[in-house]
Amino acid sequence: MINNQYTKDIAEAVKVMRAGGVILYPTDTVWGIGCDATNAEAVAKIYAIKKRAESKAMICLVDSDNRIQRYVRNVPEVAWDVMTMSEKPTTVILDGADGLAKNLIAEDGSIAMRITQEPFSKELCYRMQKPIVSTSANISGEPAAQNYCDISEEIRNAVDYICTSRRQEHQPHKPSSIIRIRQNGEFEIIR
Secondary structure: OOOHHHHHHHHHHHHHHHOOOOEEEOOOOOOEEEOEOOOHHHHHHHHHHHOOOOOOOOEEEEOOHHHHHHHEOOOOHHHHHHHHHOOOOEEEEEOOEOOOOHHHOOOOOOEEEEEOOOHHHHHHHHHHOOOEEEEEOOOOOOOOOOOHHHOOHHHHHHOOEEOOOOOOOOOOOOOOEEEEEOOOOOEEEOO
16 A cells, blocks of 8 residues: 555656656666656657666666556566566566657667566556656666665765655565567577
């Protein structure tokens, strides 16, 4: 159940993202830097914050399979099986991205997406009503921020809003598994 503190935090984060801003937020894996995945300018801000080449794709977080279907054409049946049967957070790279920021989509037209089950990030995605970029809250090449206390001051100063929820946590978190699934059902485990 989402409490009142979460509700206010989510409302503010959504307001910032809808205005083209960038946020820091807790996810079902590590802390993430996020924005509206349909806003190319906001996506460009994240690349700049992370000092990351735009040729390196980023993940989108969504709240449901329905949301994936709005932004990916022809999701292979095996992808649904992978997403529903996975016991840990699993990101799938799918062909046929549509309606997302062009600088978020890989050169081959694919996009990495994950359905979050973690309460805060799931509600954030639901309230946003669009995919949210979810890339680790670190400079490219540095270790991912497992908890809020691991995020550098440089990153914290570069975003427009920092979510207050789950800041006190001090427990190990890992990035998601990543599986590339082709239109013909072939798949490759990336991480």
